[in-house]
Amino acid sequence: MKDPDGLCDIFKRKAMAVSAIVKDVDSLDNAFEYAIEICKKKEACKMMNPGFDSQAKSEKIISAPGLSEDMAEKFADICMEQGIDYAQDSLRNHLSGIDIGFTTADWGIAETGTLVIDSSMEELRLATMISEIHIAVLQKSRIVKDSYELEDRLIQSMQKSPNYMAFITGASRTADIERVLAIGVHGPLELHILMLEDL
Amino acid sequence: MQSARNIKEYRKEIGEAIKNDFLRSAMDKFAVAYRDSRKAAFSDMNVDAIVEEVACAKDSAIENMDKLYEQFKENASRAGIKVHLASNAREANEIIAKIAQENNASKIVKSKSMTAEETLLNHHLEALGMEVTETDLGEWIIQLRHEGPSHMVMPAIHLSRNQVADLFSDVTGKKQDADIERLVKVARNALRQKYIEADMGISGANFAIADTATIGLTTNEGNARLVTTLPRVHVALIGLEKLVPTLHDALRINKVLPKNATGQAITSYVTWITGPNDCMASKDSRKVMHIVFLDNGRRALAADPVFSEVLRCIRCGACANVCPVYRMVGGHKLGHIYIGAIGLIVTYFYHGRDKAKNLVQNCINCGACKSVCAAGIDLPSLIKEVHSKVLEEEGHPLQSVLLGKMLRSRKLFHTLLRSAQKAQKPATGGSSYLRHLPHVFSKEHNFRLLPAIAKTPFRDMWEKIQTEVKSPKFTVALFSGCVQDFVYPEQLEAAVKFLADHDVAVEFPMDQSCCGLPVSMMGEKDDAWAVALKNMKALNDTNCDYIITLCASCASHLKHGYAKILENGPTDKKTLEKFCSKVVSFSQFANDIVKVPAESFQQKDFKAEKSKVTWHAPCHLCRGMGIKNAPHELIEKSGHEFVRAKEEETCCGFGGSYSGKFPGISAEILAAKLADFKQTGAKTIITECPGCIMQLRGGLEKQGEDIEVRHLAEILHQP
Structure with a gap:
């Protein structure tokens, strides 16, 4: 094992404790395949707000705004082959929801199983908010012990204003009715974390 | 409200x-x-240490509130955020309304903000014809019901799923089942539409970081992210006490906040916003961002030597x-x-x-x-x-003025108690309880029987029962407190004998009187001060190693209350510190200082019948004095079968004069407490505070229960 401090294990345990689904992947291609599988299995995004979506939803939609151009092209091709729509236009045209938001996390915090995603780009931010399932790829080498360890890096980002930094831990949740835990309020109903081997 | x-x-x-x-x-x-x-x-964390860190860091931020505000404003302005300072609630509401008007915003979505609740912002905006929608599920529910929050973190905790289902049926015009998962989805659908339509988003903030002009928001639902992303205008309303110097301060608070609030290690989302971000809904693709800091008395509080610490609150x-x-x-x-x-x-x-x-x-x-x-x-x-x-400001009610006057004079107070003893006969019928309450009490007080005043107070027995101890290990001054002196002298007698058996010499200074907690509780500071001074003098006149009391409330008042009450004189600091450091509870003294061995309970003369017992931890012992283990260990040593109650450390509902003022609440707390004890199956409840004994016995007696309540001293010394 190449995880001397056990950070990957702690991360995994903590993330799973808050209902995140955590899997290992060995490449980005592998992660794309996973996303496609999940997308095929799920029901199409149901929320309908009449008059706001540019098109009625007949097919499922994946968005992956943070990818490099060639990776995005590759992912879009795979989606097309599978009959899944790969969102090319602004997600503001899809505010009633998309099926999968696919992102790559900047950091992971082991102590709490938290993903740290610089969401300054609006499209990326929206993908993590309006998707029913958020799938994030996290490189194992980017996992740190606790939030204090990221302090300097976070400050660097914050100094380059504007900046929108998101700590994401598990899916969106509430306990506002009778303190009963319910997953999926305003954000994703599920969070999948794909841990990419790069150690 | x-x-x-x-x-x-x-x-x-x-x-x-x-x-x-x-x-x-x-x-x-x-x-x-x-x-x-x-x-x-908190299982793998040193809670006390991090609480101390948070307290220190917040104190320093509070002290530098004005400086941090200037620093934040300068950095924020450079980043393109417009910063405002509202001196009061009305001003904050007006500033926010003006921002909305200037930006032609009539539809507003809000994420949860206690500060906006404080200023009653929604009412102000709605009166101007704006549509304001709360997006936090709980806040939305109470907004629809035209109520205020009943908890800072869970605003709708007072409502049942059925009430929410009825409400959502009305709102959607469609019958909704009382299924929580589905009700949450109803909100998800209905509110998504509101986010999409909104021109302006209003949020609060958990942190305002001066160093980078960053605001931090902790949420679980993800609503604050949508509120700060979708609409073209974002206004954050923030209390000045949320200003912290650096990201480190915010991260530190965030290590405590969710754990203390809901037992979560971290909330689902922690969002750090620095400057106006991309916003494709704006003409120039850039968010319009305003931050309104609210004073509303905070700057005055920050300068107040007594009250500034309330600004440490992180709203958990x-x-x-x-x-x-x-x-x-x-x-x-x-x-x-x-x-x-x-x-x-x-x-x-x-x-x-x-x-x-x-x-x-x-x-x-x-x-x-x-x-x-x-x-x-x-x-x-x-x-x-x-x-x-x-x-x-309002004047003192007659009741507390009289109590204060009476307690200031020990002789007057004790004379009154003695005549009450004589006058109570018709009510006791010769028993040790008042079988019916004097007419000054209302029916509401009838949930427990009150004890009768003892025929001979402890101070009159003292001469007879005091025992000479040859070559004592310790000499202690006994502080009796009024309840034990005049109602339960037998508890003190047991303690005196127990201490003598363990080579401890006891002195009982006659000039001692009520510790003064009742007048402190009533807010009568001057009387509390006068009484404290007299007791301290009486006890200091003895040459003791420790001051022990069998009443947890007296103990914590003497130890921690006096330290505060007398801190501005006239006693010098050293004498005061020495006095307070000498005060120990009976259990602490017996277990941790005398180190009473288990063997002493196995000797023949300790004939106590062994039975199933449980323990009630008096509030002022387990929290006030920080003594938790000593009584447990003593009970274990005494050889009784010890069954711990689940709610051992929950208050019994007495609270001194509190139970006189709010008998309905006191009765309910007592009922819950007794129900918890009954689950242990114990025949005896042991405790270390005569006030708790009075409350628990009174309740059990009223219910006709065959469970006895004893002071720890009576368990340890049995004739």
Whole structure:
């Protein structure tokens, strides 16, 4: 094992404790395949707000705004082959929801199983908010012990204003009715974390 | 919210809340579940250390509030954020309304903000014809019901799924089942539309970081992310006390906040926003961003030597979660807008004396809030301080003035008790309880039997029972407190004999009187000071190693109360410190100092019958004095079968004069407490405070239960 401090294990345990689904992947291609599988299995995004979506939803939609151009092209091709729509236009045209938001996390915090995603780009931010399932790829080498360890890096980002930094831990949740835990309020109903081997 | 004009009306409202069965059972479940989840969340952390760190860091930020504001403003302005400072609630609301008008924003979505609740922002904007929608599920529910929050973190905790289903049926015009998962989805759908339509988003903030002009928001639902992303304008309304110098300060608070609030290690989302971000809904693709800082009395508080620490509050709501009174009446009755212990204090400063004057009296002084406060705020003391302020401004009620006058003179007080003993005969019928209450008490007080005053007070027995100890290991001064002196002298007698058996010499200074806690509780500061001074003199005249009391309330008042009451003189600091350091509880002295061995209970002359016993930890012992293990160990050593009660450390509902003022609440707390004890199957409840004994015995006697309540001293020394 190449995880001397056990950070990957702690991360995994903590993330799973808050209902995140955590899997290992060995490449980005592998992660794309996973996303496609999940997308095929799920029901199409149901929320309908009449008059706001540019098109009625007949097919499922994946968005992956943070990818490099060639990776995005590759992912879009795979989606097309599978009959899944790969969102090319602004997600503001899809505010009633998309099926999968696919992102790559900047950091992971082991102590709490938290993903740290610089969401300054609006499209990326929206993908993590309006998707029913958020799938994030996290490189194992980017996992740190606790939030204090990221302090300097976070400050660097914050100094380059504007900046929108998101700590994401598990899916969106509430306990506002009778303190009963319910997953999926305003954000994703599920969070999948794909841990990419790069150690 | 508080609308009662006087304490009588307030008591009536409380009576109604107590009768709300759903509320009561929801609160009960919550109180128990919270305790466990908090413990689990902090299991691998030194809580005291991080609370201390948070307290220090917040104190320093509070001291530098103005500087941090200037620094934040400068950095924010450079980044393109417009920063405003509102001196009061109305000004904040007007600034925000103006921002909306200037940006042609008529539809507004809001994420949860206690500060906006404080200023009643929604009412202001709605009166101007704007549509404001709360997006936090709980906040949306109470907005639809036109209510205020009943908890800072869980604003709709007072409502059942059925009530929410009915509400959502009305709102959607479609019958909704009382299925929580589905109700949440109803909100998800309905509110998504609101986000999409909104021109402006209003958020609060948990942190305002001066170093980078970053605001931090912690949420679980993800609504704050949508509120700060979708609309073209973002306004954050932030109390000045949320300013911290660096990201490190915010991260530190965030290590405590979610754990203390809900037992979560971290919330689902923590969002850090620095400057106006991309926003494709704006013409120039850039968000319009304003930050309104609210003063509303905070800058004056920051400069106040006594009250500045209330600004440490990080709004976790834990003080309500553990409050036995909150558990009985809920947040609408134990708060105005801010609820729980912190609400009892800040209501006076943010919403005025009128809203605070009844509320501030509803503290039973059990110290549970202080023991879980994430920022180490001395909540119970500050509640008393606010109460004193109210009395100074409104005048002292006759009752507390008389009590104060009486307690100032030991002779007058004791003479009164002696004549009461003679006068009580018709009510006792020769038993040790008052079988019916004198007419000054209302029917509400009838939930327990009150004990009769003893025929011979301890001070009159002293000469006879004092024992000479040859070559004593320690010499102690005994502080009896009034209840044991005049009602339960046998408990003191048992202790004196027990101590003599273990080579401890006991002195009993005759000039001692009531410790003064009752007048402190009533906010009568001058009388509390005068009484403290007299007792200290009486006890200091002895040459003792320790001052011991068998009453946990007296002990913690002598030790910690006097340290505060007398800190400004006339006694010099060293004498005061020495006095306070000498004060120990009976159990602490017996177990930790004398180190009474288990063998001493196995000797022939300790003939006590061994039975199943349980322990009630008096508030002022387990929290006030910090003594938790000593009594457990002593009970174990005594050889009884010891069964711990689940709610061992929960208040019994007495609270001294509190139970006279709010008998309905005291009765309910007692009922819950007794039910918990019965589950242990113990035949004896042991405790270490005559006040608790009075309450527990009185309740059991009234219920006709065959369970006895004994003072620890009576268990350890059995003739």
